[in-house]
Amino acid sequence: MNEGKHFKKEKLINGVLRNILRDKKNIQYKKNIYPNFKKILDKIFSSNSIRNYIYSTLFFKPINYQICVVNNENALYGKRVFTFDRKINKDCFVQDIGNFEVILSVHKFFKDKNVIDVCAAPGGKSILLNSLGFTVTAIDKSQKQIDKFKENLSRLKIKMNVQKIDFLKKKFSNKYNSILLDAPCSALGTFRRNPDVTVKIEPSIIKKHQKTQIEMIEKSLKVINEKGFLIYMVCSFHPFETIEVIDKIMQKHRNIKIHDIKSNKMIKKQNGYFINPLSFKEFGGSDIFFVSVLEKIK
Numbered sequence: 001m002n003e004g005k006h007f008k009k010e011k012l013i014n015g016v017l018r019n020i021l022r023d024k025k026n027i028q029y030k031k032n033i034y035p036n037f038k039k040i041l042d043k044i045f046s047s048n049s050i051r052n053y054i055y056s057t058l059f060f061k062p063i064n065y066q067i068c069v070v071n072n073e074n075a076l077y078g079k080r081v082f083t084f085d086r087k088i089n090k091d092c093f094v095q096d097i098g099n100f101e102v103i104l105s106v107h108k109f110f111k112d113k114n115v116i117d118v119c120a121a122p123g124g125k126s127i128l129l130n131s132l133g134f135t136v137t138a139i140d141k142s143q144k145q146i147d148k149f150k151e152n153l154s155r156l157k158i159k160m161n162v163q164k165i166d167f168l169k170k171k172f173s174n175k176y177n178s179i180l181l182d183a184p185c186s187a188l189g190t191f192r193r194n195p196d197v198t199v200k201i202e203p204s205i206i207k208k209h210q211k212t213q214i215e216m217i218e219k220s221l222k223v224i225n226e227k228g229f230l231i232y233m234v235c236s237f238h239p240f241e242t243i244e245v246i247d248k249i250m251q252k253h254r255n256i257k258i259h260d261i262k263s264n265k266m267i268k269k270q271n272g273y274f275i276n277p278l279s280f281k282e283f284g285g286s287d288i289f290f291v292s293v294l295e296k297i298k
């Protein structure tokens, strides 16, 4: 309606909206899967049943989830995951079930209970790690996102060291044993909630993300101790941001070992894992994440 006011076409827009409401039942939506989106999904998921499930979830409002910071026997999954409709439960924060699965499956690699989360805001993964017994140092370069993070922390009554820092610019005096890098990406894996991402698969933009992702891994490798673990993850399934990023790192660094992850909710590729949304069908599906566990061996 604001656009209508802007163009002085409120009456026309009202008329169109009224007609839509009158005829709501008969409206047919064109179920269009954008060819580039399909091509990329097909590359990653070779199973027909997974692909068909993913395509079917494109046209329905997804289930949203919330995660409890303490175990709760009434949860639908992992003693922590609930659906999120209108109300957020006490002790819960909003996060996708796939996100929860990734952290649950990889947190055991962090033998040191002090983790630095270098792209932490608005805090979903830091809060989950905190609830699993880790002391998290959380940094992010966006003040706006940090403000949201702090709101979450204060509602949940959690104390955490959160700082506005640009990870790529910061000169670190300490080294770390455990780094979580939830890197900025195209967010292609959140297509159910953000359908617009399916049409924004512009290779030049995704290559830009790749450049940042590689820089961030390189920086992490500089500030990680020998035998330390780096968890790299993105909410994308684009090969440029996932498999290719790790390939390029492995080609350049001979002192990295990629570890296997135990989870029956993920699909293994040569150097990382993708969440299999079909494995969450009974709960309402999930976003798609990629995760890779890197150890700096010397």
Ligand SMILES: C[S@@+](CC[C@H](N)C(=O)[O-])C[C@H]1O[C@@H](n2cnc3c(N)ncnc32)[C@H](O)[C@@H]1O
Pocket: 118, 119, 120, 121, 122, 123, 124, 125, 126, 139, 140, 141, 142, 145, 165, 166, 167, 168, 169, 182, 183, 184, 185
């Ligand atoms: C995928 S989001 C992180 C989501 C967060 N881990 C969570 O679970 O809620 C990526 C974040 O990286 C941050 N970011 C991007 N470039 C950064 C940089 N150079 N240094 C630190 N943070 C950065 C963005 O501000 C954004 O909040």
